[in-house]
Amino acid sequence: xxxxxxxxxxxxxxxxxxxxxxxxxxxxxxxxxxxxxxxxxxxxxxxxxxxxxxxxxxxxxxxxxxxxxxxxxxxxxxxxxxxxxxxxxxxxxxxxxxxxxxxxxxxxxxxxxxxxxxxxxxxxxxxxxxxxxxxxxxxxxxxxxxxxxxxxxxxxxxxxxxxxxxxxxxxxxxxxxxxxxxxxxxxxxxxxxxxxxxxxxxxxxxxxxxxxxxxxxxxxxxxxxxxxxxxxxxxxxxxxxxxxxxxxxxxxxxxxxxxxxxxxxxxxxxxxxxxxxxxxxxxxxxxxxxxxxxxxxxxxxxxxxxxxxxxxxxxxxxxxxxxxxxxxxxxxxxxxxxxxxxxxxxxxxxxxxxxxxxxxxxxxxxxxxxxxxxxxxxxxxxxxxxxxxxxxxxxxxxxxxxxxxxxxxxxxxxxxxxxxxxxxxxxxxxxxxxxxxxxxxxxxxxxxxxxxxxxxxxxxxxxxxxxxxxxxxxxxxxxxxxxxxxxxxxxxxxxxxxxxxxxxxxxxxxxxxxxxxxxxxxxxxxxxxxxxxxxxxxxxxxxxxxxxxxxxxxxxxxxxxxxxxxxxxxxxxxxxx
Numbered sequence: 154x155x156x157x158x159x160x161x162x163x164x165x166x167x168x169x170x171x172x173x174x175x176x177x178x179x180x181x182x183x184x185x186x187x188x189x190x191x192x193x194x195x196x197x198x199x200x201x202x203x204x205x206x207x208x209x210x211x212x213x214x215x216x217x218x219x220x221x222x223x224x225x226x227x228x229x230x231x232x233x234x235x236x237x238x239x240x241x242x243x244x245x246x247x248x249x250x251x252x253x254x255x256x257x258x259x260x261x262x263x264x265x266x267x268x269x270x271x272x273x274x275x276x277x278x279x280x281x282x283x284x285x286x287x288x289x290x291x292x293x294x295x296x297x298x299x300x301x302x303x304x305x306x307x308x309x310x311x312x313x314x315x316x317x318x319x320x321x322x323x324x325x326x327x328x329x330x331x332x333x334x335x336x337x338x339x340x341x342x343x344x345x346x347x348x349x350x351x352x353x354x355x356x357x358x359x360x361x362x363x364x365x366x367x368x369x370x371x372x373x374x375x376x377x378x379x380x381x382x383x384x385x386x387x388x389x390x391x392x393x394x395x396x397x398x399x400x401x402x403x404x405x406x407x408x409x410x411x412x413x414x415x416x417x418x419x420x421x422x423x424x425x426x427x428x429x430x431x432x433x434x435x436x437x438x439x440x441x442x443x444x445x446x447x448x449x450x451x452x453x454x455x456x457x458x459x460x461x462x463x464x465x466x467x468x469x470x471x472x473x474x475x476x477x478x479x480x481x482x483x484x485x486x487x488x489x490x491x492x493x494x495x496x497x498x499x500x501x502x503x504x505x506x507x508x509x510x511x512x513x514x515x516x517x518x519x520x521x522x523x524x525x526x527x528x529x530x531x532x533x534x535x536x537x538x539x540x541x542x543x544x545x546x547x548x549x550x551x552x553x554x555x556x557x558x559x560x561x562x563x564x565x566x567x568x569x570x571x572x573x574x575x576x577x578x579x580x581x582x583x584x585x586x587x588x589x590x591x592x593x594x595x596x597x598x599x600x601x602x603x604x605x606x607x608x609x610x611x612x613x614x615x616x617x618x619x620x621x622x623x624x625x626x627x628x629x630x631x632x633x634x635x636x637x638x639x640x641x642x643x644x645x646x647x648x649x650x651x652x653x654x655x656x657x658x659x660x661x662x663x664x665x666x667x668x669x670x671x672x673x674x675x676x677x678x679x680x681x682x683x684x685x686x687x688x689x690x691x692x693x694x695x696x697x698x699x700x701x702x703x704x705x706x707x708x709x710x711x712x713x714x715x716x717x718x719x720x721x722x723x724x725x726x727x728x729x730x
Contacts, residue, residue: 640690
């Protein structure tokens with residue numbers, strides 16, 4: 154089966170399974186309203202309004218059992234085109250279907266019902282031909298909340314996720330992958346390794362515990378070292394700004410629903426969701442010459458975005474986060490070279506340092522945008538040329554640029570094979586005009602700079618989550634919150650172990666001393682569970698010989714002179730191996 158046809162078949166199979174799920178739920182809980190049930194990557198979902206009934210994941214097995222009973226009698230779907238009035242009569246008891254009927258009729262879309270024999274629903278074509286024979290290999294996975302049509306002002310529905318495959322082998326392989334992926338989930342590992350926590354008192358705002366803060370600060374240290382080499386200047390900016398700033402930048406028109414607002418002395422203020430307007434204020438505070446550009450302003454200020462509660466997910470979708478944000482003010486002549494420099498910066502971080510697989514997406518002009526089409530076309534042409542010239546794997550995403558300019562997003566997958574945007578490069582001809590930013594050119598006249606919005610890691614929180622999952626919690630030595638654990642066999646070895654710890658810490662090596670009155674076997678197990686890079690056992694022999702018994706994270710045991718060991722790991726850390 155060709156790849157395209159196979160994908161189409163899987164979509165039809167999963168969409169059919171969503172109908173089957175709806176029928177089973179309505180059988181088990183009469184009066185429940187089903188809303189929509191599309192196929193999605195790797196599965197499907199169906200949204201329900203259960204009214205006052207509360208269901209849990211413990212109910213999924215019961216629903217699945219009912220689905221298997223129903224599908225035995227399902228036949229090929231019969232489709233029938235109906236008028237608006239006919240559709241409203243057929244689905245008069247379902248407010249969600251009635252709303253869809255009203256919207257479809259306004260858009261001039263045809264209204265189609267389907268029925269496999271005992272379940273009439275409102276749906277277009279796109280189903281398998283023989284459900285009773287083809288729909289065997291499915292599994293319900295989880296339950297979540299979802300606002301009707303993604304609007305928090307609407308009813309919160311219950312969303313049931315599932316998956317389906319053509320064969321049992323494919324389903325079993327996928328479920329096995331899910332089980333393995335759960336072990337890599339950054340929320341699970343973050344708790345197990347003592348890195349992060351969350352609190353209901355501040356939804357979507359992660360807390361980094363001491364070990365997590367070490368990793369977070371190592372990431373910033375890496376970036377700051379690179380900034381110094383690459384000519385960036387770091388600034389510190391306020392978090393709260395009066396509404397007028399966002400009106401000038403255009404965010405009030407395009408983004409205000411995603412901003413946290415408050416009133417003080419009869420003025421509206423907002424927590425900033427991005428840094429670009431404040432960096433424009435910094436640029437505007439003095440007169441610039443073309444000789445002083447590019448100006449590369451970097452900022453790690455916390456940002457706040459009013460994400461819907463139903464979309465929050467660990468560190469990957471949050472309300473409070475920081476970016477390794479920068480805005481580069483350039484002349485038109487400098488634009489292409491500066492973007493090339495940023496692409497090289499990204500390659501260094503993702504390929505050379507973290508060894509992460511990625512591809513890029515070029516987002517073009519959306520339907521709602523600021524500025525002139527010719528400037529958009531110019532920017533898109535430059536970005537496309539650079540991606541092609543540097544032979545970077547990428548796809549074109551039509552109409553997915555920012556409202557002020559086209560962009561290149563860097564995409565990385567998590568443990569569940571979901572794609573997340575990390576780095577970004579955005580070319581902006583528009584906001585400099587709105588702020589009336591200028592520089593004096595070589596001709597003595599005033600010109601408008603272009604802004605490159607760029608983030609290398611992107612959201613530090615999201616980047617943190619992705620490296621937890623891609624490394625499965627086993628961080629490279631330079632990034633580990635605990636690089637060495639020293640374990641004593643008996644109390645008489647503690648003093649020597651303390652002196653060894655002091656020696657290691659003089660070279661800025663992160664060390665834990667495990668001098669508990671436990672067996673050495675238990676200490677090894679406990680410290681291995683924390684994925685510490687090197688475990689050192691101290692007993693009589695080590696005290697007498699000045700050699701160390703070292704167990705690596707891969708469970709290899711080596712003996713090494715103390716001075717050689719220190720020299721070795723200092724080199725590893727310095728070179729970020």
